[in-house]
Amino acid sequence: MKQIIKYSVLIIILQLLTFHAFAGSDGTINISKNNKPVKDCFEKINRATFALNQGLDKAIFKPIAKGYNKLPTPIKNGSSNFVSNISNLVTIPNNILQGDFKSAGTNTIRLIINTTLGIVGWYDAAEAMGLQKLDKEDYGQTLGKAGIGPGCYLVLPVLGPSTVRDTVGSLINLSGGDPFYNITIKNDTHYFSEPDYYSTRATNALDFRAKNLGSLENLEKNSVDFYAAVRSLYLQDRQKKIANNSSLTETMDNSDWEEIEEN
Amino acid sequence: MKTRNIVLTILLYLLFLNSSFAKNPSDFIQEITDNASKILSSDLSKNEKQNKLKDIAENTVDIRGIGFYTLGKFRKTLNEDKKKEYSILFKEYFLKSFSSRLVEYSNPKITVVSEEVLNEKYTMVSSVLAATKDRPEIKIDWRVYTKNKSEPLIRDLIIEGLSLARTQKEEFASIISSNDNNVEILFKTLKQF
Numbered sequence: 001m002k003q004i005i006k007y008s009v010l011i012i013i014l015q016l017l018t019f020h021a022f023a024g025s026d027g028t029i030n031i032s033k034n035n036k037p038v039k040d041c042f043e044k045i046n047r048a049t050f051a052l053n054q055g056l057d058k059a060i061f062k063p064i065a066k067g068y069n070k071l072p073t074p075i076k077n078g079s080s081n082f083v084s085n086i087s088n089l090v091t092i093p094n095n096i097l098q099g100d101f102k103s104a105g106t107n108t109i110r111l112i113i114n115t116t117l118g119i120v121g122w123y124d125a126a127e128a129m130g131l132q133k134l135d136k137e138d139y140g141q142t143l144g145k146a147g148i149g150p151g152c153y154l155v156l157p158v159l160g161p162s163t164v165r166d167t168v169g170s171l172i173n174l175s176g177g178d179p180f181y182n183i184t185i186k187n188d189t190h191y192f193s194e195p196d197y198y199s200t201r202a203t204n205a206l207d208f209r210a211k212n213l214g215s216l217e218n219l220e221k222n223s224v225d226f227y228a229a230v231r232s233l234y235l236q237d238r239q240k241k242i243a244n245n246s247s248l249t250e251t252m253d254n255s256d257w258e259e260i261e262e263n
Numbered sequence: 264m265k266t267r268n269i270v271l272t273i274l275l276y277l278l279f280l281n282s283s284f285a286k287n288p289s290d291f292i293q294e295i296t297d298n299a300s301k302i303l304s305s306d307l308s309k310n311e312k313q314n315k316l317k318d319i320a321e322n323t324v325d326i327r328g329i330g331f332y333t334l335g336k337f338r339k340t341l342n343e344d345k346k347k348e349y350s351i352l353f354k355e356y357f358l359k360s361f362s363s364r365l366v367e368y369s370n371p372k373i374t375v376v377s378e379e380v381l382n383e384k385y386t387m388v389s390s391v392l393a394a395t396k397d398r399p400e401i402k403i404d405w406r407v408y409t410k411n412k413s414e415p416l417i418r419d420l421i422i423e424g425l426s427l428a429r430t431q432k433e434e435f436a437s438i439i440s441s442n443d444n445n446v447e448i449l450f451k452t453l454k455q456f
Contacts, residue, residue, distance in 0.1 A: 043441070073396055211398060218367055222360045224452050228437035232430040240424040 038163065038235050041152035049155040050227050056158065057209075065209040076210070078122040083204040085114045085121025087136050089179045094137035098145050100244075103134050110134075135241065139177055140169025144242035153231060161234035285412040288386040289378045292405050295323050295417075296373035296390065304370035313362040320361050325408055325416035326354050332418075333432040337439055337446050345446075352453040359456065373403065384410045385418075 040046060068076065088111040095104035110126040110133070118125035127133060143165050144150065151164025162170070173181055183189050184197035209216075223229040302315045320326070330353035331338050331346075341349060372393040379387045386407045394400040406419035406428075419428040435449055442448040 069397060214367065214398065218364055222364050223434060224356075224456060225434045225437050228434040229430050231437075232433035233425050236425045236429065 038150050039152050040231065042154065046153065046155040047227055049157055050230070052157060053155065053160055061206070061209050062213070065206060065213055068206055068210045069213060076207075079203055080207045081114070081118070081124050082121040083200060083207060084124075084133070084136075085111060085118070086180055086200055087204070090139075090173060090177065091134075091137045093177065094139060094142045097142045098137065098244075100137075103137075106131060107134060135244070137241075138166075138169050139172040140166035140238070141242050143169055144238070145244075150235070150238070153235065161230060163235075163238070166238065286415050288388050288405075288407040288409060288415055289375045291323075291407065291415050292388045292390060292417075293373075293375045295319060296371075296375075299365065300371055300373065303365070303368055309366055313366050316362040316365050317358045320358055323417055324357075324361075325418050326357050328408065328416070328418055329357065329428055329431075330354065332428055333435050334446075335432050335436055337436075337444070337449075340446060349446075349450065352450055356453045356456050384408060386415075387421075 088107050092104050092107050092111070095101070095107060110131050113126040113129065113131070114121045114124060117123075124133065140163075148165055150166070154162045154164060154167060156162050156167065159170075176182060176186070180200070181197055184192040185194050219229055219233075220226050298319055299316060302312055302319075305312070307315070327350055330350055333353070334341075334349065338346075373390050374393070375388055375390045377389045379389070381387060386409050388405040388407055390403050390405065392401040392403055402423050404421040405417055406421065408416045408418045419426055421427070438449050438452055439446055
């Protein structure tokens with residue numbers, strides 16, 4: 001029954017992705033002239049969820065992140081390396097799905113070295129051997145790479161900004177796409193349990209929040225519409241990650257400025 | 264013969280004049296970041312620092328251009344008087360927001376690493392903000408408007424691939440569109456900032 005509900009939700013979301021004819025706000029966010037604008041179809045609900053998340057952040061996550069930042073640097077680096085090493089379990093299958101076998105090979109070697117010599121990922125021993133850390137990949141990025149549009153912009157409770165496509169990507173993790181989820185929650189391996197999964201996910205989120213404490217505070221203070229600023233930054237970031245292109249000309253569109261010349 | 268020499272001398276002089284005043288975009292950015300860094304690491308009060316940063320921005324950033332860019336399609340709905348009013352409001356908002364963002368950094372070390380000429384009008388200058396114990400190294404790219412070679416101007420900052428001008432444009436568009444496309448609400452928001 002649980003499985004049927006899960007797959008029904010997946011199918012409904014995929015339908016929404018393909019035919020996103022939503023009622024509601026017609027506000028669109030233009031990321032690039034080469035891409036279709038991302039619709040904020042549920043803006044009112046999204047803004048309410050965003051406000052809820054901000055409340056949770058102020059009351060819980062921010063104080064914890066501040067405390068985390070006070071930890072000695074080796075501990076912070078160690079936990080950051082640990083969660084980064086585990087994320088390879090999702091990155092590697094996505095490298096393969098995207099046809100990037102070279103990165104899949106590098107990430108596999110990095111995972112083996114760091115899990116063994118790096119003491120379950122606490123140290124980035126692979127980097128010391130000249131194997132540089134590569135960008136993370138997820139199922140949302142793979143779907144994007146396959147040409148599936150982002151669908152509507154969403155703000156998820158606690159988890160934050162997303163799109164319909166990226167939410168489907170996250171659901172794939174829970175449907176067998178994340179080996180760490182499989183060995184901790186989905187299958188009873190006797191070696192790991194649910195708290196292992198959730199504590200790792202929480203550490204990952206905490207590490208991100210702690211690294212961005214100053215920049216997010218600064219952004220909030222100097223924004224005239226913080227919700228819109230976060231939405232814009234999230235969508236730009238996803239576009240950049242899906243393109244897997246560090247070239248600046250890809251993210252900037254000169255024609256955006258053309259009309260200014262005429263003023 | 265004499266006339267030809269005079270013409271040649273004038274041409275060479277003009278050529279020299281042009282090249283001597285043309286600013287290399289990388290040097291332009293390095294100079295700005297060095298000056299900003301000096302101000303931020305000085306013993307000046309927060310207010311004094313902000314005022315000095317505002318002076319730098321006024322001379323090196325195309326505030327008017329960014330203002331109209333961030334207004335997007337709504338720019339066309341304004342008459343000349345409203346455009347003037349908007350330019351004044353945006354400039355005040357921009358300088359306050361810009362200096363307030365920067366003043367939080369103490370002694371930032373920015374190094375220019377490369378530049379890419381996009382076309383005659385634009386050059387992207389890439390730089391890195393050195394890591395501290397609290398944050399990793401950050402890539403900052405500067406979109407420099409080079410139409411007037413002797414007076415380059417910054418039009419955008421791209422931090423880790425994310426454009427600040429684009430973010431600003433989408434913030435403004437959100438305010439206007441969620442208020443029945445009433446630009447006056449944006450004016451009011453800028454006044455209140």
